[in-house]
Structures are given as C-alpha cells and as structure tokens.
Amino acid sequence: MLNSTLASLSRELAAKKLSSVEASEYYINRINRLSNKYNCFITLNEELSLAQARAADQLRAAGRAQPLTGVPIAQKDIFCTKGWLTTCGSKILSNFVSPYDAHVVERLNAAGAVNLGKTNMDEFAMGSSNETSYYGPVKNPWDVSTVPGGSSGGSAAAVAARLVPAATGTDTGGSIRQPAALTGISGLKPTYGVVSRYGMIAFASSLDQAGPMARTAEDLALMLNAMAGFDERDSTSLRRDPEDYGRDLARPIAGLRVGLPKEFFADGVSPDVAKALDEAIAQYKKLGCEMVEVALPNMALSVPVYYVLAPAEASSNLARFDGARYGYRAKEYADLLDMYKRTRAEGFGAEVKRRILIGTYVLSHGYYDAYYIRAQKLRRLIAQDFAAAFEKCDIIMGPTTPTTAFKLGEKAADPVQMYLSDIYTIAVNLAGLPGMSIPCGFDGKGLPVGLQIIGDYFREAQMLNVAHQYQLATDWHERMPSGILSEG
C-alpha cells in the first residue's frame, strides 16, 4: 500500500479488497511513526479520522460510495475544519477550533474522503520554505536538512513521504507548485474562482486559490473533481457546469503546441534544473508535441508586483486577528490599544509582521497611487502577456522553481532571496491562470525537479491530460525518498 495512488486505493476499496478503516489505520500508523521526523502535521485526531473511515465503510456497504469514499487524505491547516484545531500555522490561532467547515472540507467530506490530519504550513501561507510556521519547519523527505518548500510544505512532505496519498493545498504565489516541485510530487493550482475560498483563511484574496496535491495527474483529477464547484458564499466563485477533470487523461497529445517562454529559460535557472527540463521537453517532443517560443516580457515584474498586492490585501485580511473574539490574546495589557498591540506582537511571527508592514505602507495615503495602483496596472500587463502567448500555443511549460530544495535556514535571513524562489510561479496567480507542477527528474544531489505546466483559463482537464501522458511515459512520479521507510 506504501506506493498506492489515490486511484489505486479507490479501485481496491471499490473491489472491497480493502476497507477504509484498514487503509486509514495503515496511514495513521505511518504518520505516527514518521510525522515527528518531517513535522508534516500540526493536528492529528485519530478518533475523528477513524469515525470518518467507519462512516465511509458503512456508506460503501449501503452501496452509496463515490470515487473518494473511504480514501485517506490530509487537509492543509488553512482550511477551517469543524471540530478541528485550525491554526493557519500561527500562534494567534493556536487555540482556534473551527465551528464550521470550509467549502473544500465540506466537499471532500461529502465525497467520503477521510481526513487524517491538518498539515503544517508557513504562517498564514506566507513563506516559501515552511520555516515561518509557529509549529516549526517541515523537513523535506528527500533530505531532511532541506526545506520542502511552502507554504503548503506539510501537505507536500506528507504526500512525498507516503503518509497520505493526497492532500489539499493553497497557492497564492506558488504555494502548491513550489513545494510540489521541491518534494517530487504533483500539484495543481486551478483557475482563480474554480474552487471556493469560503472557509479558507485569507492571505491575499485576489490571488488565493485552493488545489490538490498528490503523486499523479490522475489523482489530482480525482481530488479536483471533489474540490471544485460553484459556492454562493464566495462572490468570486465561478458559476460553471460541473466537469470531470479526468475526462481527457487518455487523449493523445501529438500536435499539441507547447509554448516555452524565453524568460523561463534565462540565466536564473540552475544547471541541474535546466538539464531536467531539457529532458522533459525532449520527452514531450517524443510524444508528438511541437515546441514554440513565446515571450512574457513583463514577467520580471511579477515578483515586485506580487509583493505590493499580496501584502496590501494581507494587511487588511489579518486585521481581524485582534484577540477580541477568538484566538490568542496577550495575557497582560493596559488598555484596548495595548491589547491589540501585544496580542499581535506576540501572536504573529516575523514574516507575517513584515508583510503587514509592507501592505500597510503601500496602502497609506500618499503611497497608494505609486504602489498599489501601479501594481494593479502591471498585473493587467502580465495577464495580457499570457493572453498573447496563448495565441501561439496551447499550453506553456517551464521550470517551477529556479533551484531544487535549499537548505533549512539558507534563505531565512534574506527575504528577497526567499521571494525570488517563487519567480516562475507568481505570474500565474497574478493572471488568475491554472498552473501545475509535476516531477521531471533529479539534480546531482538526488533532489527532485519540477516541471511547471501553465494552461489557459479553465484548461485544467487539458493540463491534467498533458501531465498524465508524460507520467505514462516516465516514472519520476513513482520514485520514493529512501528515508521514508525508516523512522530514523
């Protein structure tokens, strides 16, 4: 069962070769043995998990099973989960037990999935290494001295370490794709608006989008089928007919025009990543794809634009964490203002404070036009670049990250270096496009490399098809980190 995919578990459950309780216990056992090693989880609750597993088995016995019924997964701790501690990686929510379920949680519960735990993450999803979590850094199963990426680092590491077959993630500037790349798994950020943000604790509302993390494109399709869908409680949720994201998996991709943005293959990419990418492109050519050079001339602006807009929204989104109604409150304070100050000074970590400060600054009187308004204009240009590129190609490919996993602590003191690790992923969020990362090889140290696939709006099914065809021809996604077999 160790290397089972969601799809294979689903088939075994359907064939009644396996019960949900058995599958859940198998993974709970692995989590109990290994979760300390990687620090993937913030909260585990065996009782709640097994109750869900038993309910799933009953559902199946009653003949009412769906594809995900009884399949174990994990939820990023950014999703409000009824009865579960929901911390968002922060001290300020260290005592917050959610009274309600996020839309994503509701959907996965309704699909019969069993939640094995809440995964660790960068505090309020602000980080690219999982080092900003109040609950300690997550370690990369491929090398525990390296980071798993972030902010969905707990979900990524848990899937890579085979502690769960799939998990949820969220992606504001690369938080699904970057950790997927650094841990050798597959992750998809859908088109903005495909998955409801209701109950997903907001970082930057206009960029945040939830998506699945798993080992294969086929599993991502299964997860996305459950997660996606219109939700009237989110005004940015899109009212579209439900679709089967796995419907095109088997379709041949010969003749597909793959756009290679020259900006993605410039100096910033490390040689190991470039080499793995060249091989992936060669593979796609073998599958009959046609390579087209495209340009994204404003891509270099995406990091600065992002670090104006995302902190601006975050500074306002995080204002509700004031200690007044829920969450952490400073033990001692002189008056109301002092309560706010101490609660937030003690409750937020350094990176969150940095972004609140940046955001407050760029929205301030006299700076708003120079920063926020200009960034919004550039955001539109970046989206227009993609629109122009998609005139010439069907899909875009490039690196997910400039390098493979870096060492714990290596970039923690240098925020700008840290921010640049998302240079290839951020533009996709700014444009609201769907993007994904799949494993496409290893560097010289045996650390995984990710291939980024960017689709036009609502082309998730096509992207999954393109990824699946590659995964039929390669076995990068089946490789396992060696350390996950032992506890040491």
Place this chain on the structure above:
Amino acid sequence: MKWETVIGLETHAQLSTRSKIFSGAATAYGAAPNVQACAVDIALPGVLPVLNREVVTKAIRLGLAVGARINPRSIFARKNYFYPDLPKGYQISQYEIPIVEGGSLTVLVDGQEKTVRLTRAHLEEDAGKSLHEDYHGATGIDLNRAGTPLLEIVTEPDMRSAAEAVAYARALHALVRWIDICDGNMQEGSFRCDANVSVRPAGSDKLGTRTEIKNLNSFRFLERAIEFEVRRQIEVIEDGGTIVQETRLYDSDRDETRTMRTKEDAHDYRYFPDPDLLPLAITPAWVDEVRAGLPELPQAKCARFIAEYGLTAYDAAVLTGSREMAAYFEQAARGAEAQTAKLCANWIAGNLSARLNESNLEIEASKIGPEMLRGLIDRVVDGTISGKIAKDVFDAMWGGEARGRNAAETIIAARGWKQISDSGEIEKIVDQVLAANPQQVADYRSGKEKAFNSLVGQAMKATKGKANPQQVNEILKRKLGG
C-alpha cells in the same frame, strides 16, 4: 460683520431589508446581544461577504427618486481601522465609485422652494455597538448591528441655515419612508445625520473651515446643534481665532457641541477595493425594473393635488408629507369638488392630525377612516350641520359612537344636531334674543358694532349652536336695521 452659514449634510439611512448587507443574519432591532451575528458578522477566519441584492434595489430606488445617476459599475472598498465593534478590522463601504451620483431634493422653507443638490449616495455596512454600562470595568460588544445595510446620502454644501438643513432632513426622511427603503425610526438609529458646518462673511464665495457634527438623531438636535455651532464659530472668528477642522459631538443635555477628534488624529483608512467583492454591475434592465416598481413620488403627487383638487401649494405639501397621509386624502377626496377637497385637506391637516398625534397613532390606524371623514364633510357642505357642530360630530366619531361611511349622519340624527335652517324658527329665536337684550340693541344702534356679535352669539347659544349662522346674521341685520 454679517455672516453666512454654509451647511452640508451626510445622512445614514438604514435600509429596511430583512437580512444584512453581506450576510444572511437578521437585521431586526432589539434582539438580545449577539444573537443576530453570524459567522460572517463576527468575522471568523475564512468567511466571505456576499452582497444582498435587495440592498442594491433600495439604493437604486433612492437614486431614481432624487433624479440621480445610477452608476452601471460601482466598487466596494475596505476602510481599515481597529475598533472592537468592527470585527473584520475594516468596514466595507463604497469609496471612489458610489452606486448613486448627483440628483437633488427640493424642499419648502418658509413658503420658498429650496433645491439641495446631492453629491452621492453610497452603500456600506454598519458597525456593532460597544456597551459601556452594565460591565464593571469592561466593555461589552454587541454585533447584532454589525453588517446592517446603510445608504449614506451626501449633499453639496447648499444649505444656508439650520432651518434649511432641517427642512432638507425632514424631506429626505419623508422620501426614504415614501419609497419604502428605510423605516425612518430615529430613536433606533435608522436615520441619523452628520452636519458639516462652516461660516463665511456674507457675500464671500470662499468656503470657511468646516467642522463635522456627528450622529444627530433628531430634527431638534440637528437644528440646535447647527445653531450652537454657528454661534460658536462666529464667536471664535470675531475673537480673532480660527476654526479648526475637526469632528464634534453634540451634547443634548448641555445643548453644545464639543471636540471629538481633530484632523491631526484622523485615521489613514487605507481604502482599497475589496478583493472579496466583484464590482457591482447594474444593468439598465435592472434600473427599469426598479423604476416600474416605484410609487408616484411626493413632488409629482403634490403637483397633481394642486391641479386635480385645486389645493394650495402649502396644503398639497402637507398632505404629501407621507405616502399614507396622501393616500388617506385621496380616498377622502375621491370625486370631490374643490370646496369639499379643500375641507378634506383642512380636516386632515388640522383636527385629524392633532388627534392622531395626541393618541400617538399613525394615520393608517386612525379611528376615523377616510370615507367616514368624507361623510362628515359632506354634511357640512350640504348645510346639514355647521362647521362648529362638525367638530362635535368628529369627536363622537372618534369616540366610536358610530362607524362607517354614514357615521356622521347617524350621530347627527341621534344627537339632534341637525342645523336649524328654517328661517321662521330662527326668526322666532332672534326675536326672543332682541327682546331679552335691550341694552345691546341700543348699543348697536348707537354705532357699537361689537354689540352685533354678542347678539349673534346669544342666538347661537339659544339654539345650542344648531342655527345656521349665516341665516342668523341676515335675519338679525334685517331686524336691527328695520
């Protein structure tokens, strides 16, 4: 020096929707603290706002009623500041592009028409309430009001006196109730005004420094606060001082305004478009649909009352003070000649209104319905009773002596109040009065006109007011002259 007062008003009208502007929680007033605050209202992590369509419809109604432009695309922004009754740490409000722009309201001030231009009207959510009493050393927070829909209606600085400001506020108050977008309950805070006040030398076209007086929740407070503030500003300037731009509070107990916060400690609200809400798009079809559902507006109705019933501008304005009063009048005056219509107007604006006020009743709950009142007025017009007796009949009707369209007739018959119009009978009474008052007769004949009135009074008294006063006059004159 002569000074000119310049006033602009910002009015918060609470829109009378069942649920809140961005959540499904109820808006009803007076519930126990926090029972009408849902996850969205208390700003739990992860919750999102969804705009209430009815709120938009009501804002469009106001825009159409004041002849304003309805923006096809308006934007909700976040106004960021920390306060315990503001759970999200920001208020969602329209900032750069409001739903309604322009328009005007014409009001009557001392018989003169005055047009007040509107700058804009924008949608926003109300905050919760801090409760400082009842909690020793602590503050209670009630979030029932958080997220209640408000329409903030802003005027140009077009008013030149407290009286004009009050006239505008009253007209707006009547209008929002007329078009059914706000219950207008000022005690409950459903309709409250902020006044921007400045003074300048008469004839100057430069605006003086203004102060803003917050949260005036009665027309009397509005008037007194402005009057106080104008006096204060003039005194400060005449004493050689300057006015500081600031927000002031009106203390009704001491009848004065005092500083709440100055411009220096004004917040930087860091407005930016709320990314959780899409721009509000309003199609022409939506506007048309709302327009079709609007009632006849007060000004149109007022003009029609003048043309159709021959009312004076003043009477027509009084009767169009509320939709209910106008409807009452129209029912009472149905098919009436000008004389009858005028009497209907007088009775409604006079006795009926006074009686309703005394009994604290709305006109819809009047004990005398419009047809019942018309029955009474018809008996005055056809001479069955005098205007004086009519008041007694009215009281009897109010007291419930008879009901329905024929109530007046029933009471007149039962009480024997029918007017004496038989000139033979009146002549007999006049003769008796003349015989009994030789002194007055002598006085009159010696030129004291006053004595005549006394004799009329005696005659009326002798008939318990039932004699037709005109006939009494004529007969007396004839007899005294002869």
